[in-house]
Amino acid sequence: MAKQKISRDRLIELRDEHLQFLESSSAALDAGFLGEAKRMAVSLRVLFHETAHSHSILAQLGERQRPMVDTSHPYNPNNYASHHGLVAMRLTGGEEARFFAPLDDRSIAPRLTRFSDWWEKDIVIKEGHTGKAYTRRTLVLFAANKDGGAHVDPHLDTSFEGLKDGSGIGWVVTGFSSQANGSFIPDVQSHSIRQIAYEVSETFK
Template sequence: MNDFSENLKTHLSFIARSCELYDQGHKEEALRVAVSLRVMFHDTAHSISLLKHLQRKESIHLISTFASQKSMSAEYGNVHWHTVIPVMLTSRGVQAPTNSWPTRSVLVIDDWWQEQIWLEGAIALSRKDIILSAANQDGGAHVDANPNEKTRKVKRGPDATVRINGKLFEGGMSNHHLPLIRQMAYEVLECKGLYELAKST
């Protein structure tokens, strides 16, 4: 019989180790994180996520530190936001903010997975979109010779002009999905319920 709690513990350990390496400068570790997040949370007609196997997708809650249409409307009134881009540029380059961003909401897993955190005109990307692009097409578990538009977008980065201290920042917005995934990992690793579930027998 499969020990799904032990599998969950393994993937939480994978994520934590990859985050340590990411923070040391190995940004490609975000692709490994994406694979573990896919295993933990993504369900299809042919595969079942660890959390669904454990029958806890409806009871485990995850923090969301990203701005979204819903959280921005709650914070600033019922306004439709055309653009919400999670830019992570600092004077030291691209950095995942981890705990320096406040918790905007606490969501059940499916809502967290489907929350659209990148709105740019007609483009709306959820955590699911970004994770599956990284895991399925950008080298996490598979490399696609013809990646779809979502994958091309997350690799290309926001179509925005950014200045830091008045200086135009060029070339730093590509592969913007990697710090986004690092931030998602922070949100997951902050969930005590997942660790308690991983310890259960």
């Protein structure tokens, strides 16, 4: 089958389409459907993930090295507690603790960060008891490639399952309703991906 190089105008159209996908999925997640984080991860992968066999939209546009809006709390290697730099915690009306993406409501001012650091070097989650660290790239690729975004791996990494059910982070709800008391706080990865989508939207505005 004959092939021709994709035009820059078409690449820009695809880029803007995936940015709109992020906006739509963000609205759905904010309304309560956490599964939208997987669809966000697919668009983030299409925009950013670059290998010898996978060519991102932004790399083809020459935009992959642009500085990115960074809203994370920087990782402190001297802090041995679990780190979740993109998200915060709050109590819900039912007296259950939940992670959430704070978007622009942060105690730390957003800043511009070099793309390579933002995507694949900066630690945004680290488990206190295991020391396992996660970057934006590892969170996005797990959701897109392993956990049902674009593919389902029959053998999921137990460490990522720990992020989903909360056992990896290790924060436990105590002193609230009997239903929630003693349970881990789940879904840190979904809300972290939501915050990543916010950073991307702010960058391209």
